[in-house]
Amino acid sequence: MVMRKRSDNGSRGRRIANTPRVPNSARGKRSTRKKKDDMRAFDLLATVAETLLDDQDNSANAPNASGAAKAKNKKAVKEEHYDEILPLKNMVTEKDSRSGCALGSDGTCAFPRQANNRSADNSSTRNEVGSVLESLTVKSNMLVRDSLVSRARPCETSRGPGIIPEFEAHGICHPGSSSSAEAEQKHQAEQVIRTQEDGHAVVLHSLLDSADLDGRPPALGEVQYIANREDDENSSGCTHPSTTGDKGCKPQYLGNHRIRKLLASKVRKAADNKIYGGIPSKSSKLNLCSKKIPATRQKMQRTIFKKKKLAHRATSFAKEMLNEARGTSFSTEGRNKSCGSDNYHVKLRIKSFNIPELFIDVPENATIGSLKRTVMDVVNSIIQGGLRVGVLLQGKDIQDDNKTLRQAGICHDKKLNNIDFTLECEGGQDSPSGVVIPEHMDLLGADVVEPLARVKCEEPFPETGGDDNQQLTPPYRSRSLSDLYSDVHPVEMASQDASASSQAIVPVAPSDDGALAIVPHCRPRRTEIGQRRTRTPFHVDEVEALVDAVELIGTGRWRAVKMHAFDHADHRTYVDLKDKWKTLVHTASIAPHQRRGEPVPQELLDRVLAAQAYWTEHQQDKPPRGKAALPAICPA
């Protein structure tokens, strides 16, 4: 029987557009598919919170230990390449020098902004930020009524602490003790499942809360990061709507739509595979999210048609799912403490957290308790690898850990509604060859769609895979634009490393005791990516570069456009450029008030229309590259 625990985050975003809503296309076409994918909230956030607390404790509550922590964390933290460049720069220059055409005649750097942004990063220091997250409160309204499983698991990962350092790097300290105790209390009532790991406590609420089984909206754990300790005591108590109630706070569903949608695509696919794919007749499906999978699925034919393909892709998309996990619904409150110019504190609150869906095979005769346990085990296993926390501001990944909150734009006096966190599992077994696995741990492998027989890894648990201390140097780090545009989860640039294996968890047949055994599953190579890329809105500079290129090269030669203006922007494929152009043309043709996203200067839009008109008119005589083909439409 195949059971799915789905917590659609809906957003991967590595990605991530902080845009609370999905793109037009997504809303139209995809949203429908996602509607059913109600989030199965999962208190991973709680786990994270706990982890943070413990880590804090381990670090002797030394607020200034960030240095050490940071150093330690460096391995697991993305490498920062701020000296990356502006791919379009050359292009612009070239262009400018090239023809009399006014294209880009201004000669401005295509990415002035980015260039500027990079200045301070490394120079900035971690401790500069006055903003300190002094307390962290974890709350959850998820109640586990049934058998709770508490298990202590030996920790394996050496990088478990990954998360904390990230926060510390941002000048965030976790004073912890008091808050920790508080969180502890709350969780007690909730029967939290805890896993100790390398000093990190991983708290997991039952994944299979009644909500899931009942089809009711999932409860979401809530974690608060409160900057001001003073306020902490106060706010922690009742500022959290999702408290279990022990403090009088009412549970509240605070799911983040964005998050849910990010994974929706993959999840849906997975669902398709599971539901329509080959599920052993002997097995009965237990769909915890049945309501999400209506009997009549939209585009059924299409889905079925894609089944086979998806089956293959499932192997890869599953890997990515965990990456989708992210906290959202971030709220902040600025506090002006004392006075120092840098004494502003930022209060942050993560209202919800979700993780991607899980695929678990369980026997029909399995008990609910065992089911829960199974899920818990899976999650625990996944989390054991540690989590990496990323900070996203307006959809852009703030990768410079040295940046202060202020520098990053996270100021008490600024709108912080666009801040997101990304949580990624760092654990995972190394590839057999010992190759570093830049990818994050997977929740599941492709094989999940297959019968249990496909389980390949027999190791009890990924604990043994702790040798991957290697840097998780994301492949995308080498990209230029990606650095600029916060491609936090560069699935598309996933390493082609076939040897990479991850700890996809694949529950196996029930063991003698009836307990469900879960074994890590070798992660399939990541070449096949089933996950939707993170939406990375085009910046005006990119739009300008695109317009320049199209004016010069024309429409219909997107590869050339790509090579010309986005050659180093790995996250922009020529298809992307083509699509962007399409949207630009559309944008230019609609009323300004109907436009969304980052405003595009009218001047650019005018050029878009002009170029579009020109090339539509001259499709037959597209001049070879290099020719000044558009003298007529060159604005300047």
Place this chain on the structure above:
DNA sequence: GTTAGGG
């Protein structure tokens, strides 16, 4: 592998 379009 590209291009063009629908979704």
Place this chain on the structure above:
DNA sequence: CCCTAAC
């Protein structure tokens, strides 16, 4: 952004 058909 994704997916595909049609080069």
